[in-house]
Structure formats: C-alpha cells, structure tokens
Amino acid sequence: MRTSNRRRGRPATSNKLVAYLLHHIQSLVFSLGKIYHSPITTIMTVAVIGITLSLPGGFYLFLKNINAMSGDIRSTTQITLYLDIKLNEQKARALERAISKTGNVVSTEFISRQASLQAFRETSGFGRSIDTLSSNPLPHTIIVEPVSSADTFAVKNLLNALQAMPEVKIAKLDTEWLERLYTILEIAKRSVVIVTILFSIAVLLVIGNTIRLDIQNRRQEIIVTKLIGATNAFIRRPFLYGGIWYGLLGGLMSWLIVEIGYLAIAGPLNRLNLLYQADLMLITFTFQDFIILVSSSTLLGLTGSWIAVARHLNQIEPT
Amino acid sequence: MIEFQNVTKRYPGGYDALSNVSLHLAEGEMAFLTGHSGAGKSTLLKIISLIEKPTRGIAQLDKINLKTISRHRVPYLRRKIGIIFQEHHLLFDRSVFDNVALPLIIQGYRHQEIAKRTRAALDKVGLLNKEKSMPVTLSGGEQQRVGIARAVVHKPMLLLADEPTGNLDPVLSREIMQIFLDFNQVGVSVLVASHDLILIDELQKPVLTLNQGKMIHNDLNRDQYDQEVGGFRSPQVNEFSTGNW
Numbered sequence: 001m002r003t004s005n006r007r008r009g010r011p012a013t014s015n016k017l018v019a020y021l022l023h024h025i026q027s028l029v030f031s032l033g034k035i036y037h038s039p040i041t042t043i044m045t046v047a048v049i050g051i052t053l054s055l056p057g058g059f060y061l062f063l064k065n066i067n068a069m070s071g072d073i074r075s076t077t078q079i080t081l082y083l084d085i086k087l088n089e090q091k092a093r094a095l096e097r098a099i100s101k102t103g104n105v106v107s108t109e110f111i112s113r114q115a116s117l118q119a120f121r122e123t124s125g126f127g128r129s130i131d132t133l134s135s136n137p138l139p140h141t142i143i144v145e146p147v148s149s150a151d152t153f154a155v156k157n158l159l160n161a162l163q164a165m166p167e168v169k170i171a172k173l174d175t176e177w178l179e180r181l182y183t184i185l186e187i188a189k190r191s192v193v194i195v196t197i198l199f200s201i202a203v204l205l206v207i208g209n210t211i212r213l214d215i216q217n218r219r220q221e222i223i224v225t226k227l228i229g230a231t232n233a234f235i236r237r238p239f240l241y242g243g244i245w246y247g248l249l250g251g252l253m254s255w256l257i258v259e260i261g262y263l264a265i266a267g268p269l270n271r272l273n274l275l276y277q278a279d280l281m282l283i284t285f286t287f288q289d290f291i292i293l294v295s296s297s298t299l300l301g302l303t304g305s306w307i308a309v310a311r312h313l314n315q316i317e318p319t
Numbered sequence: 320m321i322e323f324q325n326v327t328k329r330y331p332g333g334y335d336a337l338s339n340v341s342l343h344l345a346e347g348e349m350a351f352l353t354g355h356s357g358a359g360k361s362t363l364l365k366i367i368s369l370i371e372k373p374t375r376g377i378a379q380l381d382k383i384n385l386k387t388i389s390r391h392r393v394p395y396l397r398r399k400i401g402i403i404f405q406e407h408h409l410l411f412d413r414s415v416f417d418n419v420a421l422p423l424i425i426q427g428y429r430h431q432e433i434a435k436r437t438r439a440a441l442d443k444v445g446l447l448n449k450e451k452s453m454p455v456t457l458s459g460g461e462q463q464r465v466g467i468a469r470a471v472v473h474k475p476m477l478l479l480a481d482e483p484t485g486n487l488d489p490v491l492s493r494e495i496m497q498i499f500l501d502f503n504q505v506g507v508s509v510l511v512a513s514h515d516l517i518l519i520d521e522l523q524k525p526v527l528t529l530n531q532g533k534m535i536h537n538d539l540n541r542d543q544y545d546q547e548v549g550g551f552r553s554p555q556v557n558e559f560s561t562g563n564w
Contacts, residue, residue: 019427026424224408227368228469229398230425318370 024237031241035249042249045210049203049250053297054257056196057285061258063188065283077178079159081142082170089113092140095167099144104158109143116141139169200300207246207304211239215312223318232313239309240302247301251294255285320346320477320508321367326376328362328532336362338532339376342539346476349499349509350539351519354529360512363529364481367510368402369393381476398426401470401507403480407462409454415441415465416450422473440472441465444498460491467498471507478502480511484518492518 035042081099083092089112100108111119116138121130144162146155155173163171215222222235262284269282285293321344328337337359344350352360365371366378366385378385381399388396401422409418420437428436441447444464454462463483470478478499484492496511496518503509513519519526525538 019429022430023424023427220408221410221412224410225421225425226394227370227397227402227408228422228425229394231394234425318368 023234027237028241031238031245034238034242035245041210042246045206045246046249046253048206049246049297049301050253050257052199052202052206053250053254053293054261056192056199057254057258057293058261059192059195060289061262061283061285063185063192066185066188068283077146077155077173079144079146079155079162080172081144081162081168082172083140083142084167084169085137085139087140087167089140091167092142095165096142099142099162102161104147104154106145106147108145111141111143113138113140200296203247203250203297203300204304204307207243207301208308210246211243211305211308212312214242215239215308215316219316222313222316226316227318236309236313239313240305243301243303243305243308244298245301247298247304248294250301251297254297255290255293259284320344320348320381321510322377322379322382323363323366324377326366326373326378328359328366328371329374335532337366337373337529340529340532340534341376342527342534342537344508344510344539346508347503347506348525348539349503350511350525350527351522352510352512352527352529353514353516353519355514357531358529359532360529361481362532364479364510364512367477368400368479369397398422398473399476401473401475401478403463403466403470403478403483405482405485407466409462409465409469411454413453414450415446415452415454415457418454418465419450419468419472421469426473436472437468440468443471443501444468460487460494463487463491463495464498467495471502475507477508477510480509480513482513483511484513484515489518496522 083095087095092112093110096108096110099105113136117130117136120126120138124130144158146158159171159173162168225235262282266282321342323340323342326337326340327335329335340359340363352363354360362371366373367380369385369388372386380396383392383396410421416437419440420433423433423436438447438450441450444467446461446464446468449457449461449465454465457465463486467483470480480499483499484495487495492515499509499511500522526536527534527539528536
C-alpha cells in the first residue's frame with residue numbers, strides 16, 4: 001500500500017498526544033455546551049443530586065457541631081462538692097486548699113454561700129423571692145477538676161474519697177448523661193455513614209440513568225460515528241465528562257443548600273445563645289469539607305456515567 | 320482492495336444472505352453492485368464495512384481478514400473506507416461543516432487541517448457556500464452530497480455507497496454518480512450498490528449482479544488474473560496522492 005504517501009496529511013505521533021488532549025478539552029467543552037443547551041434536564045438532574053447530597057452533608061455538619069459542643073463538656077468534667085451547711089467559710093476554704101494538694105486533682109474553685117446566692121439571684125429569676133428568705137439556704141461549694149476525665153476509674157476513686165470526707169455533704173459527678181450522650185453520638189455517626197452510603201448510591205443511579213437516557217437519545221449519532229471509525233474511547237468521552245459536570249454541579253448545589261440551611265438556623269441559634277448565656281458557635285463547612293464534598297460528588301458523577309456507558313454503549317452497534 | 324473468496328453469510332435461522340460469493344475489486348477500480356432487493360447487496364456491503372462478519376469463506380479488505388480482525392482494530396480499518404448511506408445519516412444537531420469534519424475530528428487532525436480539508440471536500444461536492452447551514456435546510460440531493468463530502472474528507476482508499484441515488488431524480492442521480500467517477504479518476508476504489516440499471520449501463524463500469532445471495536454476473540472476473548499478477552496502478556493514482564483538492 002502507498003500508505004506513507006497517501007496518508008501524509010495524518011497527524012504525526014508527536015501531534016497525536018496534542019490531538020488527544022485537544023479532544024479531551026473538546027469533549028469537556030462539548031459536554032458543557034450540551035448541558036447549557038438543555039437547561040431544564042440539567043437543572044433537574046443537578047437539583048436531585050444537590051438535594052440528595054445535602055442530606056448527608058447537613059447531617060455531617062450537625063454531628064460536627066454536636067461533637068464540638070460535647071468536646072467542650074468532655075474537657076470540663078467536674079466534681080461538685082456541696083459542703084455541710086454548718087461549716088464556716090474559713091474552714092471551707094482550708095478544705096479547698098487541702099483538696100487542691102491531693103493527687104489526681106488539677107484545680108479547685110471555691111464558691112462561697114454568698115456568691116452562690118448572688119449568682120442564683122441573678123440567673124434564676126427568683127431575685128425578689130430570695131430576699132424574703134430568712135437565711136441563705138445554699139452551702140459553700142467546691143468545684144474539683146480531676147486530672148483526667150477520660151480515666152473514669154481514677155475519677156470514680158477520687159469521687160469516693162471526696163464523698164468519704166465528713167465535711168462533704170454531697171459529691172456529685174454526673175457521668176451518666178455524658179455516657180448517654182456519647183452513645184447517642186456514636187449512633188448518629190453510624191447513621192451518617194449509612195445515610196451517606198445510601199444517598200451516594202442514589203446519586204450514582206440518578207447520574208447513571210441520566211447518562212443512559214442521553215446515550216439512547218444520541219443512538220443515531222453513536223452509530224454514525226462508529227461507522228466512520230470512532231473508537232469506543234472517543235464515543236465514551238463526552239458522556240463521561242457529562243457525568244463529571246453533573247457531579248460537580250450537584251456537589252456545589254448541595255454545598256449551597258447546606259450553607260443556606262446554616263444561615264437559616266444561625267439567627268435563632270444566636271438568640272438561644274443569649275438566652276442560655278452559652279457560647280455555642282455553629283460550625284460550618286471548612287474549606288477541606290467543601291473540597292471533599294465537591295470532589296466526591298464529582299467522582300460519583302464520573303462513576304455513575306462510567307457504569308451507564310459501560311452497560312449501554314457497547315450494545316449500540318451499527319446494523 | 321476487496322477480496323472475497325467463497326464468502327457465505329448465514330443469519331440465525333439458516334437463511335443464507337450470501338452464498339459462495341467471490342469477487343476481487345482491485346485498488347483504484349470502480350464497480351457497480353446490482354440485484355433485486357434482498358439479493359444480498361446490503362449484506363455484502365455490511366461485511367466490507369465490518370458491520371457483519373462472514374460465516375464462511377475469506378473476506379479481506381486491504382489484505383486484512385474481516386472475520387478474524389479484533390474488535391479493537393475495527394475503528395482503524397473503518398477509517399480506510401468512506402461509506403455513503405442511502406439515508407445519508409447526517410447529524411441534524413450540527414452544521415454541514417461539523418458533519419463533514421467529523422471523520423477528521425475522530426482521527427485527531429489538527430484544527431487548521433480540519434478546516435482546510437473540510438472546505439476542500441465541500442468544494443468538491445459543490446456545497447462550499449452551505450458550510451454554515453444546518454442539514455435540515457438542505458434539499459435531498461444536497462444532503463446526499465454532504466454525506467459524500469463526509470465520506471471522502473479523510474481521503475479513504477475505498478468508497479462504499481449503498482443506493483446513493485435511491486431517493487433522487489435522474490438528473491441528481493447522474494450528478495452524484497459523476498462525483499463517484501471523479502473520485503475514481505483520482506485513484507479511489509469505488510463500489511456502488513444500486514438498482515438504477517439504466518444509469519449503470521451508461522457509465523460503462525464493471526457490474527456485479529447478485530441474485531438470492533449468489534453472484535450471477537461478475538465483470539470483475541475477466542481481468543482478475545492480470546490484476547493479481549501485475550498489480551493495478553494507474554497514473555491518476557499518483558496525481559491523487561500529491562493532489563491538494
């Protein structure tokens with residue numbers, strides 16, 4: 001064959017890489033153009049993906065906030081000692097100093113009867129009625145911070161030792177509700193994992209189905225391009241980029257939905273902060289979270305379209 | 320270019336669309352394939368364009384066995400052929416230019432080269448002024464010529480046409496055939512399936528006739544021996560390969 005001569009105009013090998021990359025860019029732009037030209041389909045698909053992904057996204061954010069709050073609680077595990085009401089302040093302060101020097105104690109804080117009453121008057125709303133009391137019903141209080149709240153055994157030992165002191169009326173360590181909280185958090189974490197897996201599969205199916213319909217709509221075009229010598233890779237490419245676009249846009253949309261939801265919650269939460277004098281700072285997506293959300297959504301898009309393309313493209317052959 | 324030796328195509332159910340068909344179309348040669356509908360013309364073209372595989376016998380295109388070729392190599396062999404369909408199979412969502420440029424895009428030509436060759440092919444079929452039109456705005460004859468431009472834009476070695484004049488009036492049919500003759504003049508092998516016997520008679524090219532899957536008339540056999548021994552070269556072949564139409 002006079003191959004070399006007649007085929008002179010064909011791209012040389014060095015140009016083939018350029019042409020290959022060029023076709024990738026063409027497919028990328030072409031698939032974007034297709035998305036642009038069928039806005040309704042695109043918006044619907046992207047919205048489904050966005051809403052679907054905003055659920056695990058929002059759930060994750062919720063959990064992250066709870067975790068942050070519980071982290072605060074965890075670091076401030078305290079034992080509260082309510083002293084005998086007959087104990088005078090001097091003796092109570094001496095006791096506090098003694099406790100602060102024992103092992104397993106990081107710090108202590110003394111709250112006098114008067115200070116307790118003052119604080120109660122201000123925060124409880126019973127201000128006036130308290131003034132009618134003949135005597136202060138509150139005891140002196142010592143707040144003890146154990147050395148390590150994670151070591152429950154040591155904390156329990158400390159609690160027992162403190163409880164055994166004759167001056168201490170009640171020693172209180174409320175660990176039960178913390179344990180409950182942690183268990184609930186654990187359940188919530190696993191739920192997020194399950195929800196994320198299920199909704200990711202849903203996104204795969206949605207994208208797969210969209211690409212499948214797209215393939216069917218362009219059946220004629222696929223047959224023609226196959227007949228004029230297109231490789232399967234060439235035909236596959238625009239569909240794969242289509243999936244990538246759907247995933248990327250869907251991921252961005254889910255991020256937007258969660259952020260809007262966050263803004264909607266932020267107002268009432270700030271009021272709650274004021275009411276409880278708490279310092280609850282709502283955490284939103286970090287940049288890293290954002291990247292993870294959008295890139296995994298994009299990956300889901302690519303995977304979904306890949307599955308659709310692998311299943312349906314090979315079935316289309318010229319007859 | 321095309322070599323068939325006792326090719327049989329049996330479809331599931333035992334129906335033989337082709338039985339024991341032999342033919343040899345040399346490089347640069349042009350022939351017509353005729354026969355009633357159902358005679359096996361389409362099956363023969365489908366085997367050459369790698370849509371169907373022969374059940375028995377040897378079918379070769381450019382010395383490559385069409386039965387044993389791997390799936391992976393099919394697209395590359397198809398690039399050596401230009402196929403013209405009766406239904407011309409244009410893509411209606413893009414312009415005439417983009418339709419014609421498609422084979423070049425598939426083969427990874429560079430942008431400037433694509434523009435140059437596409438315009439040359441459109442010029443060849445007389446549609447250079449329609450490059451920006453959408454196919455749907457063209458007449459039947461024009462659409463068929465766009466299909467021809469797309470089939471020749473990558474300078475294939477072989478042109479296959481399946482009833483290219485099927486829907487056209489005699490004047491347009493003659494025009495289309497003249498385009499094929501022109502390509503053959505510059506060295507492209509051409510095989511045209513047609514039942515327009517009057518037109519075929521005028522053109523004085525070898526005729527193959529199929530009837531119920533059998534080759535009942537084969538003008539190509541007369542000089543087959545010479546071609547196999549000597550190898551067929553015409554002066555126009557070289558003109559084509561250096562030409563810049």
